Amino acid sequence: MCRIFGSFAAGATVHDLAAVAGRQRHGGPDAHGMRRGPGWSLGCNRLAVTDPAGGAQPYELRTVPGVVAVFNGELYNHRELRRRLRERGHVFPDDCDGTLLPALYAEYGAAFAGLLEGMFAVALVDLRSPEPRLVLATDDHGMKTLYYHAAPDGGVYFASELSALIAFSQVPAVQREEALDEYLTTRTCLGQQSALRGIRTLPPGATAVADPGRGLRVHRRQPRDDERPGADLLGVLGREVRALARADVPVCAVTSGGLDSGLVTALAAEHARKVRGEPLHTFHLTYKGNWPGDEDGFARAVARRSGTVHHQIEVDPGEFAELLPRTVWHLGQPNADPITLSTYALFRAVRAEGFTVALTGDGADELFAGYDRMRAALAAPAGADWVSPYVASLAAIPRALRDSLYTSDYRAFLADRGPTEQRITEQLRSAAGSRHTTLTAFETLQRLPAYHLRRIDHLSMAWAVEARMPYLQPAVSALARRLPVRLRTGKRALFDAARGVLPEAVVRRPKQPFHLPVDAMLVRGTPLMALAQEMLSSGNLRLDGRLCAQGIAGLFATHRRQPSPVTATALWALLVHELWSEELRALRASAPRVRSLAGLAA
Incomplete structure (x- = not known):
């Protein structure tokens, strides 16, 4: 790596x-x-x-x-x-x-x-x-x-x-x-x-x-197929986990408390006991204090069932205003998902404990249609408009609110070019093949690499950690393509594989993304809110020219009156974009000096 x-x-x-x-x-x-x-x-x-x-x-x-x-x-x-x-x-x-x-x-x-x-x-x-x-x-x-x-x-x-x-x-x-409209419409540039x-x-x-x-x-190239025998999902996944657990450096697993990472953890823990004669180390990130959507109990249950040495990493939300600019710098370009900050802090802890390789459960939702937006789109009746709700669900900021935040010049520019939401909608509606094929292709070929894998790659390597993803091995991907649609919708095949392997409470629980409760954290009096107010000042917005200072002020006022996931996520997305823009300006301005210093260091 x-x-x-x-x-x-x-x-x-x-x-x-x-x-x-x-x-x-x-x-x-x-x-x-x-x-x-x-x-x-x-x-x-x-x-x-x-x-x-x-x-x-x-x-x-x-x-x-x-x-x-x-x-x-x-x-x-x-x-x-x-x-x-x-x-x-x-x-x-x-x-x-x-x-x-x-x-x-x-x-x-x-x-x-x-x-x-x-x-x-x-x-x-x-x-x-x-x-x-x-x-x-x-x-x-x-x-x-x-x-x-x-x-x-x-x-x-x-x-x-x-x-x-x-x-x-x-x-x-x-x-x-x-790119700004693409980012706010899909949370990154797809x-x-x-x-x-x-x-x-x-x-x-x-x-x-x-x-x-x-x-x-x-x-x-044509995707790799896998001709090796074995149609059993648990068997194939276990074989790939064992292959990825081989390394000449210490190996651990990231355990969120959900189905996908839980299966990887259970299989990797079994391999560690049988081959290395020692327990697997697992890592789970949480936040100091009491916050909604806490998954700590599920992660501990997976660790107990699998017999791992479990590390529960607690991050202080008071540290977020300091961590976020570093996270944005390592991402390279804006990503509006608050999970980025959690990911950065998690891999920091993995490296601090002496591990260089971490197995993760990433990729399962795309291959097995696990996201709520995919399930809703697939469940829509024949002839119904499934595309518009699906595209709307990708956004960091809903369309009406986005429009209120843009300057009149930028709205005119987008009207002439065609807004991102319109272009994606037309692309999906004109795609050949079944609804399932269209959705899977969009999720795996466009959204997964740009939005998800780039985040994992950049933020793990920010701490010199190699993140390995068994679900994205050719054997697992090929098996997913061969399964009947009903088994690769809503991750039914994975749920079937997990019974008897993971705690029943983990298997039965509804899907919950590993997330940062930003609506509860981005509130008056926190360092994070102070950073947002500083970065989204009218002076910075004038430098960009695409965002309306009056619209941003209205968003802050609405959020102060009644914080909600919609307004908090919108402020977070705008904050990340402005931090990235500021870093880009600094990189351009310092390029000659950076080249000189780097040359001396080399």
């Missing part, structure tokens, strides 16, 4: 590269490596997980001269691939998973990515021909983000984090005007668009190739 960066068909100075590396060093504190040549560069900040003593990046092999690679992620089938490559004469200096990438590319070309099982973002330069070639690749679900900028002159710049990418002096850092003009993310399951003078060509 690492952070990677580089450039192709472009000039990048040593100072540029040092600045890029410096901005994402938190995710790879164990080692730093870089190679550059005429018109190309590759670099890596390493978090040593597999074969910590080996695995120096960039990877180069004596058997494949002229192929250089860097890699962020974890390959769970690297032992099988290594055996296959050794039979073809390749020699490896260590047992690190990424070391085999140059050999795999030499044997299979750009199709190598289709053989990888795990989570990954790979960048590789092939120097064996007179003209070099760049190859980029991401895993099927987009668990490892790779931002890139394709310049008009054909140059390509890329990095694991957005703040690092804009440290390249050739990469602009200008907000897209429509799909491959980032919040900045000219910066995109590589799609899930993508391989991209660049040659000098031809720019970057991106194509999507």
Whole structure:
């Protein structure tokens, strides 16, 4: 697990590269490596997980001269691939998973990515021909983000984090005007668009190739299928949990108290007892005081049933005003879900206790239609308008309230371009296939990588923790696709699998997202409210030009009179966006100084 960066068909100075590396060093504190040549560069900040003593990046092999690679992620089938490559004469200096990438590319070309099982973002330069070639690749679900900028002159710049990418002096850092509406309508920028003009993310399951003078060509691979026997969901999930629990560093699990993480915890705990002869450590985050929606009891019940060493981490809400700006910085672009702050604090505790790998239950709701919005859409009668309520449920701020917060100029801009809500609605209504297929495709290909996985990736790596997600392994995803629709709706297959494995109270409980009760915390007299009032001042809003100071003042007044989840979430979303905008302005202003200091540090 690492952070990677580089450039192709472009000039990048040593100072540029040092600045890029410096901005994402938190995710790879164990080692730093870089190679550059005429018109190309590759670099890596390493978090040593597999074969910590080996695995120096960039990877180069004596058997494949002229192929250089860097890699962020974890390959769970690297032992099988290594055996296959050794039979073809390749020699490896260590047992690190990424070391085999140059050999795999030499044997299979750009199709190598289709053989990888795990989570990954790979960048590789092939120097064996007179003209070099760049190859980029991401895993099927987009668990490892790779931002890139394709310049008009054909140059390509890329990095694991957005703040690092804009440290390249050739990469602009200008907000897209429509991104604010996208963010408030869907809680982040969905799909491959980032919040900045000219910066995109590589799609899930993508391989991209660049040659000098031809720019970057991106194509999507077919999802990996799994031909191994075993149609039993619990058996397949258990096999993948065991594979992901193997590591050369300490492994723990995140236990929210819900079904998804509970199943992962139970299976991982069984593996730890049988294979390592020791209990699994589990982590659950809660808040000091009494708050609505407390899941502590359910998490403790799962831990007791599974026999884990349980860590209940208590965060003081008085710390939120200090934690939130740091959280926003690590996210790279705005995410309106208050869970981001909880996620950041949780992985801070995981790292503080000495763990480098954490198993999580992420991805199950998307694969098995577990969200309330998905169930409601699927339950709507034939011929009913299921799309409008579904799209409305994605929003951080309801449409009518959004419109009241925009300036007249911005409303006119959106009317001319078409508001985000309208574009998503039209996209879903025109999609081919069944309602279930349409919803699952939107949730897994657009919302999951942009909204959910990017948050997990960035906030776990903020503390140099590798988050592993068994539900997003190809075997589990493939099994979910093969199940009858009734079993992958409302997570029925998971509920069936959990009976007898988890406490009955956990199996029976209604779905409850792991959340921060922001409506009870964002109130008069708290540091969090003081931060919101400071950041959403009329002066800051004038700098943006898209938000109306009078509308924001009215929102504050309404919330002070009667705090509610709607007004609190709206204020939170606006606060996060303004913190991000301020950080972006600071990054642009300090770029030359940051490059100089990072160069000295490197």
